[in-house]
Amino acid sequence: MHIINELRNIINNAWNKKTLIILVEGLGGYPLIIPAKTKRSMSLFPSSSTVFLYSLHTNKLPHEHNVWGRYIRDGDSIKDVMEQSQLSKDYFQELSDQGLNVLYFGTKNSLNREEPVFRELKSLSQLYELPDLDLVFVHWDLIDWIGHRYGVGSQAYQQEIETLELTLKRLRKTLQDFDIYVVSDHGMAPSQEKIFLPEINGNVPVGGGRIAFYQVPYEEITKSLSHPGLLVLEPEELSLILGMEPTKEMKESYGETVVVAKKGYGFRFPYYDNRFLYDHGGLSKEERKIIIYKL
Numbered sequence: 001m002h003i004i005n006e007l008r009n010i011i012n013n014a015w016n017k018k019t020l021i022i023l024v025e026g027l028g029g030y031p032l033i034i035p036a037k038t039k040r041s042m043s044l045f046p047s048s049s050t051v052f053l054y055s056l057h058t059n060k061l062p063h064e065h066n067v068w069g070r071y072i073r074d075g076d077s078i079k080d081v082m083e084q085s086q087l088s089k090d091y092f093q094e095l096s097d098q099g100l101n102v103l104y105f106g107t108k109n110s111l112n113r114e115e116p117v118f119r120e121l122k123s124l125s126q127l128y129e130l131p132d133l134d135l136v137f138v139h140w141d142l143i144d145w146i147g148h149r150y151g152v153g154s155q156a157y158q159q160e161i162e163t164l165e166l167t168l169k170r171l172r173k174t175l176q177d178f179d180i181y182v183v184s185d186h187g188m189a190p191s192q193e194k195i196f197l198p199e200i201n202g203n204v205p206v207g208g209g210r211i212a213f214y215q216v217p218y219e220e221i222t223k224s225l226s227h228p229g230l231l232v233l234e235p236e237e238l239s240l241i242l243g244m245e246p247t248k249e250m251k252e253s254y255g256e257t258v259v260v261a262k263k264g265y266g267f268r269f270p271y272y273d274n275r276f277l278y279d280h281g282g283l284s285k286e287e288r289k290i291i292i293y294k295l
């Protein structure tokens with residue numbers, strides 16, 4: 001079952017039992033060393049925080065909210081969805097309206113920062129003393145950033161993982177009346193070698209680090225783009241991955257032809273210079289794997 005459906009169930013748990021959910025962005029299937037029950041899940045497609053956070057905050061799946069990547073078409077221009085996000089209705093606010101005592105601890109990058117449900121989390125140690133709440137959702141994005149910049153398994157990454165593990169063990173002891181879950185939005189894969197995606201037939205690619213969308217037919221894209229580090233999805237392949245035909249909105253705001261970077265590769269766009277060592281958005285099992293921990 002993919003991560004959004006798993007999260008819907010976990011959030012429902014909060015109506016019966018105090019629940020703390022810690023979303024560690026970019027952790028994916030990285031194995032934490034903590035006493036916990038684990039369950040395997042997988043990211044949405046594309047496996048990106050943008051797509052995940054839209055699904056989380058709207059309580060809709062990608063084919064319903066139609067955000068498929070960070071860079072989206074807006075008429076003739078390209079816009080960054082995360083910088084200009086506007087949610088008509090936030091799921092956590094909705095839960096609060098329904099009577100659930102909920103707090104969303106996020107960062108400067110969180111999709112919805114509307115108080116009173118939102119509160120800024122500067123350090124995980126803020127969680128040791130929680131007020132009386134039914135649901136506390138934590139969006140922790142530091143590990144994602146370190147993974148992008150220094151790589152999964154780097155010394156900097158491992159140091160942050162150790163801090164996280166220590167904090168989780170302490171939280172388990174301190175917050176005895178809470179069910180505590182650790183989840184993730186996606187993992188990541190190495191992407192050191194960058195492939196520049198050009199404008200093709202007047203169409204600029206949109207998407208994110210390892211996935212791109214063109215509004216140009218498959219045959220024309222394969223004629224213009226040939227690189228061992230990328231894969232152009234055939235229309236049937238894309239429908240299979242989506243579990244449906246691409247929606248009209250997806251074609252209009254992104255495109256019907258999808259280009260995916262293979263392991264070791266990432267994309268650069270005409271308007272975005274990507275220097276990350278690791279990235280996400282692709283098809284690899286590695287970056288789509290997510291482990292859910294129940295402490």
Ligand SMILES: [Zn+2]
Pocket residue numbers: 026049144145148280
């Ligand atoms: Zn990321």
